[in-house]
Amino acid sequence: MLLRFRVANHRSVRDEQTLSFIAAPRRGEPGRTKPLSVAGIYGANASGKSNVLDALRWMSDAVSWSHTQWEPTAGIPRQPYKFSKPGLEAPSFFEIDFLLDDVRYSYGFEVDDEAVLGEWLNSFPHGRVRKLFERTSPTDVSFGRGLGGELQRIWRLTRPNSLYLSCAASNNHPLLSAIFNVLGGHTLFARHGERDEKLRLSITSVLLHGNAAPELNELLRIADLGIEQAEIVETTSSSKIVLRRPGQPVLLDLEEESAGTRAWLSLLGYALFALRTGGVLVADEIDSSLHPLLSSTLIRMFKDADINEEGAQLVFASHDTTLLGSLLNDEILARDEVWFTEKEESGATNLYSLAEFHTRRDENIERGYLQGRYGAMPYLNFENVRQIFLERRR
CATH class of the missing domain: 3.40.50 (Rossmann fold)
Structure with a gap:
């Protein structure tokens, strides 16, 4: 610490x-x-x-x-x-x-x-x-x-x-x-920009492949974003995160979702990694694209x-x-x-x-x-x- x-x-x-x-x-x-x-x-x-x-x-x-x-x-x-x-x-x-x-x-x-x-x-x-x-x-x-x-x-x-x-x-x-x-x-650093968001989402992808997926998806559901589950879809050249809405058979690309949804999902990956390893998450403008209840929830998780x-x-x-x-x-x-x-x-x-x-x-x-x-x-x-x-x- x-x-x-x-x-x-x-x-x-x-x-x-x-x-x-x-x-x-x-x-x-x-x-x-x-x-x-x-x-x-x-x-x-x-x-x-x-x-x-x-x-x-x-x-x-x-x-x-x-x-x-x-x-x-x-x-x-x-x-x-x-x-x-x-x-x-x-x-x-x-x-x-x-x-x-x-x-x-x-x-x-x-x-x-x-x-x-x-x-x-x-x-x-x-x-x-x-x-x-x-x-x-x-x-x-x-x-x-x-x-x-x-x-x-x-x-x-x-x-x-x-x-x-x-x-x-x-x-x-x-x-x-x-x-x-x-x-x-x-020590993980969450900064602004599309490149940094993709880096954070890569950690989220790793967690969705492992035993942290249920925990991560539950945190995604209770955020009241209208998302039931995040899943990994494998393509011929790579893998990507897709989202499932309640009662909807169609999977949505993460890129189609709001900035707030992407921010929450990408920060959750870093937060869960830090909480599991005893690491440090350094987040610039933690409130960017997030409702105050979500940013306060992230803070309370660490406290x-x-x-x-x-x-x-x-x-x-x-x-x-x-x-x-x-x-x-x-x-x-x-x-x-x-x-x-x-x-x-x-x-x-x-x-x-x-x-x-x-x-x-x-x-x-x-x-x-x-x-x-x-x-x-x-x-x-x-x-x-x-x-x-x-x-x-x-």
Whole structure:
């Protein structure tokens, strides 16, 4: 499970920002030690919500692909803050704390346009830090006594522009492969676009072929989309998902259905995969094409201990303020599960938590946000809009 993510100098995230999954203490309640299963990010358009999520994606991709897919002489395909020369020249920083087999680990790295400048992995088996490896330059590394295996052989295979963790996983190092899976293979990213939707639907197709099909179809039926069942139809060259409506003998291609139906079905595949593996689902604009009851249902699936037995987590960005309120008299998001992004005049993104505000237990969070009480709201004066049209008539 993720505990904390830190990033600096990625897209609009200029200064170091932290997204925490550690539960905040609540007045009059005992402290909660289990990491949060949900984090939702709100903010104005272009405030950096997607860039925070993209930083997590970029880190995951670097772990997954830097050794096998990055060109050996092409440097680092990073995306630094572009609105100042220091941002272009400064290194980009990524670090994540997580739990694996009930042991806390901290892994991170710094990169510039050419190479990995630093990379480190520490564990905390008894609350004390234990160094597993530390890379202090593109060509220098040291190892702790707690990390076994063919460390030097793997180091000789590690290029200056690839991560040691990525190389170690490609060479089947037991512990580093397990950490690689946490940060890479078990983290799924749901983004916009037809290509990404097809990728998500490929996971749904796999689940429909297996023992998850009844569960997935039941979730499809109860969404009140008028769909009885999703099925896989094999063709001569490929397979595709088709949908069956109640009492109708004709099967419909998924492409004939609404954007909301496709979004729900494609997100269900990722969600069920994460829930079964204890992975992380990162969804940008989770409310896109979905009714608030569906997006809130997805959030509740991750928050329900009986459903989420493996400790899966959901990180999302949204404009849907109903998720901040008490939909159907139930709290959807607790205050430590709500985050905001706000952009400075310079264009840099600040990330902060609702838990930093002293909210009353009965405070209407949705109303307070829309009233600008917590910031992270666009400023738009409708009188200025009227003036544009009035001046054209003069």
